[in-house]
Amino acid sequence: MKATRNTTAKTTILEIIKNSAVALSHTEIQTLSHTICDRVTIYRVLDRLVREDIIHKIVNLDGTIKYASCHHAHNEIKHTHNHIHFSCEKCHLVTCLEHVEPTFDLPPNYQVNEVNFTLSGLCPNCL
Amino acid sequence: MKATRNTTAKTTILEIIKNSAVALSHTEIQTLSHTICDRVTIYRVLDRLVREDIIHKIVNLDGTIKYASCHHAHNEIKHTHNHIHFSCEKCHLVTCLEHVEPTFDLPPNYQVNEVNFTLSGLCPNCL
DNA sequence: ATTATTAACGCAACATTGTTGCATTATAAA
DNA sequence: TTTATAATGCAACAATGTTGCGTTAATAAT
Known part of the structure; x- marks a missing residue:
């Protein structure tokens, strides 16, 4: 594994994501960062x-991709993001329901590497 | 509700989706249809x-949107697409696992209108 | 503290995907 | 057959994501 550097862009973007209660899209991060760096840099x-494994990716129901910071113990070697995400149709905020982990019975011979559970509807604030 | 017409584009596209064992993206449908109609028409x-409610939309883990025909009894007034979709990382095929419906306990005061459950990994054919 | 290595960046250009307006075509009902 | 309008094609546009390359700057080595 190659060494990764701490740059101002990286720390600023991570700060924005960590300070947000909801998951953010690339465009939202761009706006919040007040063009501290190039659009391409944000993608990278x-x-x-x-x-x-510092943040995780969430695919919204409209196909837009959002990012949220990972809340997990530091000593975990590997963890999964198998919790549910809720996307509010009114306020358009995407929140992680970290403690809601769905259960399901998969047919045999499937190897699962990644999961994405997203619900949309109305959140408690908008209901 | 306005009247909807049966056009050649509509029947051809529906035929393509119905004949496919896996969910298809807009681009895939465009290729399979051999440019029977304009790109915009396919979207519409x-x-x-x-x-x-003849087909349903699936959001893949990479944010791409796929379409699959709905398999449900004709007399159902309303039905939900709360089954799991599996996206294979190797063959890139997205299949509906129609009988796998996850269960979960949502906190109070959430109104769910739509769901999207997608897993990715290796399908039985690629394992 | 200085130098060297190369990860990370900015910029430009491009690719893909999805949307909108409007004139034209064709479906289904009168 | 005529009529209303849903559906289409085309062009233009907008948003989003990617790639190549020369430059900048973070980190390690001296």
Whole structure:
């Protein structure tokens, strides 16, 4: 594994994501960062943060991709993001329901590497 | 509800989707249809078919959107697409696992209108 | 503290995907 | 057959994501 560097772009973007209660899209991060860096750099930083398992990717029901920071113990070697995400149709906020992990019975001979559970509807604030 | 017409584009596209064992993207449908109609028409036909509840939309883990025909009894007034979809990382085929419906406990005051469950990994053929 | 290595960046250019307006065509009903 | 309008084709546009390459700057080595 190659060494990864701490740059101002990376720390700023990570700060934005960590300070947000909801998952953010590339465009939202771009707006919040007040063009601290190029649009391309944001894409690259986000990829890096996902690869380093510092943030995780969420696919919304409309296909837009959002990012949220990972809340997990530091000593975990490997963890999964198998919790549910809720996308509100009114306020358009995407939140991680970290404690809601669905159960299901898969047919044999499937190897699962990644999961994405997203619900949409109305969140408690908009209901 | 406005009347909807049966056009050659609509029937051809629906035929393609119905004959496919896996979910198809807009681009895949375009290729399979051998440019029977304009790219824009495909978008509009797909929207129409989703609205009419003849096909359903699946959001893949990479954010790409796929379409699959709905398998449900004709007399059902309303049905949900709460089954799991599996996206194979090797053959890139997206299949509906129609009988796998996950269960989960949502906190109170959430109103769910739509769901999207997608897993990725290796399908039985590629394992 | 200085130098060397190379990860990360900015910029430009491009590719893909999805949307909108409008004139024209064709479906289905009158 | 006529009529209303849903559906289409085309062009233009917008948004999003990718790639190549020369430059900048973070980190390690001296």
